[in-house]
Amino acid sequence: MSRLAIPISRQILWATGDVKLWADIVLLVRDGSGRYIDQVFRVDSGTEITTFPAYEAQQLGLVVPVRPAPVQHEPTGLEVRSGMLRFRIDGMDQTEYVVACLLLGDPNAPPSPHASAGTVPRKLLQPLALLEKLRFTMEKVPAGPPYGELVVEKN
Amino acid sequence: MPFSPIKHAAPSLQGKSPEELPHGLIAPPAEVRALLERERTQHPAEVFAKAELGVLNLWTISYYFDGLGQEVLYRETPQGPEVLAVGSDEVLALRQQIGLDERRDLKTYLGY
Numbered sequence: 001m002s003r004l005a006i007p008i009s010r011q012i013l014w015a016t017g018d019v020k021l022w023a024d025i026v027l028l029v030r031d032g033s034g035r036y037i038d039q040v041f042r043v044d045s046g047t048e049i050t051t052f053p054a055y056e057a058q059q060l061g062l063v064v065p066v067r068p069a070p071v072q073h074e075p076t077g078l079e080v081r082s083g084m085l086r087f088r089i090d091g092m093d094q095t096e097y098v099v100a101c102l103l104l105g106d107p108n109a110p111p112s113p114h115a116s117a118g119t120v121p122r123k124l125l126q127p128l129a130l131l132e133k134l135r136f137t138m139e140k141v142p143a144g145p146p147y148g149e150l151v152v153e154k155n
Numbered sequence: 156m157p158f159s160p161i162k163h164a165a166p167s168l169q170g171k172s173p174e175e176l177p178h179g180l181i182a183p184p185a186e187v188r189a190l191l192e193r194e195r196t197q198h199p200a201e202v203f204a205k206a207e208l209g210v211l212n213l214w215t216i217s218y219y220f221d222g223l224g225q226e227v228l229y230r231e232t233p234q235g236p237e238v239l240a241v242g243s244d245e246v247l248a249l250r251q252q253i254g255l256d257e258r259r260d261l262k263t264y265l266g267y
Contacts, residue, residue, distance in 0.1 A: 007206070011217045012190060014163040024265065028255075037250055040226075040263040056243050090259070110243055111224060114170045117267055120224030146198045146206050 002154040004091045006043075007145035008138075023138075023150040025125060026090035032061020038090060041125040043136070043150060050099050050129065053121035054081055054107035064107045076119045078104045089152065099129045161186045164219045173225050173242025183215040183235045190214065209262075212236040216264045227264040236262075 004025075011020045023043045028036035037060060041050075051073075057064050068079035081103040088096055104121035105111060111120050127136045135155055140148030163186070168176055183191075191211055195203050212231040216238075220227050226246050229236040239261065240249040250258060 007209075009213060010210075011214060011221070012161075014161045014165070014218065014221065024263070026263075036255075037247075038255065038258055040265060042265060042267075053243065056247065059243070059247055113172045113223075113225070115224060117222040117224050120267060122267060123265065142199075143202065146202050146210075 002093055004089060004152045005144075006150045006152070008147040008149055010147040021147060025150075025152070027085075027087040027125070028090050029060065029062075030086040030088075030096070032063075036088060039087075039123060041123045043127055044124040045127055047124040047126050050085065050101035050126045051104055051122055051124045052083065052085060052101050053111070053123070054079075054083075054103035054105045055110050055121075057083060057103050058107040062103075064103055073102060073104050076104060076121065078119065078121055079106065080104060081107070092152070092154070095133070095154070097130060097133065099126070163221070165217075165221045165223055168219065168223060173245055176223070176225060176241045177219055178238045178241065180232070180237045181215055181219065181235050183211055184218055187211070187214045187218055208233065212262065213264070220264060220266055223266050225266045227266060228261050229264065230261055 006023045006025060008021055008023050013020055024040050025043050026038050026040055029039045031037050054064055062083060064083065065081045068081050071080060072078065073080045083101050083103040084098060085101050086096055086098050088094060133155055135153045137151045138148060139151060194210065208231055212235065216227055216229060216236050225242045227238060228240040228246050228249055229238045240246045
């Protein structure tokens with residue numbers, strides 16, 4: 001299948017009553033042994049670069065550089081390593097995509113439960129890196145999902 | 156209708172390790188059910204009917220886990236979400252145990 005429609009999720013921000021909207025996509029990430037493990041990413045053009053927790057990359061057997069880059073990830077203050085993700089998109093055809101990503105945090109320890117929400121390494125997919133092969137559109141049609149949908153199609 | 160800020164469960168769960176966070180079947184709190192009824196009036200009945208189960212379960216999960224930064228794997232049920240795994244270690248272990256087709260019946264909440 002070369003088209004995937006992802007319903008947009010909506011949630012009340014409990015403390016203020018504001019509304020959060022997002023779309024998550026299931027990627028089948030190829031691990032170090034060649035198996036595909038499903039991982040949910042938030043589609044986020046604002047992230048500029050796809051991000052993934054270094055600890056989970058290590059658990060999946062992905063290539064994780066031993067030494068972090070000599071900079072910190074500014075939004076979170078976490079250490080940074082450059083990595084690559086190879087994946088298929090669950091619900092679409094077998095095409096494998098490759099994107100560069102930042103591996104965030106300590107690869108040898110899960111994030112502390114005491115870490116503030118803003119400093120937790122996130123799974124964010126930068127869709128603009130895939131525009132050569134995929135088209136991303138957002139729409140809301142009367143009989144469709146109540147908050148609209150993100151449509152992913154092969155070019 | 157104006158919204159009154161709601162004291163939800165997540166702040167009291169901040170700092171707990173994944174294994175200390177709620178697991179199993181979680182009944183939707185009254186606040187979630189009230190919001191759901193309000194939301195129902197905002198959409199055509201047939202459109203909302205298709206989404207209602209997902210909204211009830213997602214909002215219940217977010218009531219307990221929003222902002223904790225812990226990934227949650229859960230199964231949607233009419234009685235509320237059944238939490239199967241919390242945190243990256245539990246979630247990855249469960250994903251490696253069960254087949255992809257079964258995993259497709261589960262939902263993931265990223266916790267942010």
